[in-house]
Amino acid sequence: MAIFEVSVPATTGNLGPGFDCLGAALSLYNRFELAIADRLTITAAGEGAAQVERDETNLVYRAIAKVYQHLDRPIPPVAIHTDTAIPLARGLGSSATAIVGGIVGANLLAGSPLDRLELLNLAIAMEGHPDNVAPALLGGCQLMASNQAGGWEFCDLAWHDDIAIAVAIPNFELSTAKARAVLPKQVSMQDAIFNASHLALLSHGIQTGNPQWLTAGLQDRLHQPYRQDLIIGMPEVQRAAIAAGAYGMVISGAGPTLLSLAPQTKIDAVAMAMQQAWQNLGITAITKCLAIAKDGTTIR
């Protein structure tokens, strides 16, 4: 019986002013093994394995079901094994890896009837926004915008080599659902203009490495002001990161992980400063310096 192995990178959604539309794939991976079986079996190993659902509510299984429903075929019994390096509900796109792993794996089990764009559209429909699933599948730093045909444009921003990334992952969870519940339904014209201008500036900063554009461009008014109260110590960690040489620090995805961009020469000091600032408040965080995962999802 064929076993398909799918590797999906972590992602950071939003990236400052890019709420729901800018995200990057990071060099930390979840691995999913899928095979046709006699009955549904789900096993899990690695980071957060105990929290992975073992029944039909499992997100990988729901993604497999979505593909078979789309193909109008009965859902076969499957064996799913997930080996996770990405902590759950921390803002590093764990749910996107489960959705993309399930969708890509199901397509393989079904004989690969769907192309990459069809897989991506199914993944976006499941997640509800593209900023995690698109970079998870395609890799790189992806800017997404809806087009007049009702689909999406995907723009892969060439990440400048001088820009390094550090994440600080605290020892508490924050579900995306909870972090979306605090957002307003409407925002002011000033805030809309602020984010539109800063997103344009940031996208040029990412491609040129221009320090001033990165520093100014990482600001946001659409989600961070509303979410920062859910992330204890965020202002302290931000101040520490900037004092250590970061261009800026933002909430990764819906949080609570915080992410800094800095010159390569300063990134270790920035990571250490973020960890120390949280530790001063009694919060344990692990830090990782990560690279952009250019390849996205890969299949073995």
Ligand SMILES: Nc1ncnc2c1ncn2[C@@H]1O[C@H](COP(=O)(O)OP(=O)(O)OP(=O)(O)O)[C@@H](O)[C@H]1O
């Ligand atoms: N490997 C996995 N296998 C099955 N389900 C998973 C897996 N990883 C995550 N999930 C599901 O996704 C949920 C977490 O999703 P949530 O959107 O809250 O956080 P996140 O995706 O880690 O963060 P963000 O969307 O902010 O980047 C988990 O509670 C679980 O139901």
Ligand SMILES: N[C@@H](CCO)C(=O)O
């Ligand atoms: N854009 C999403 C990312 C997390 O899934 C949010 O901020 O809610």
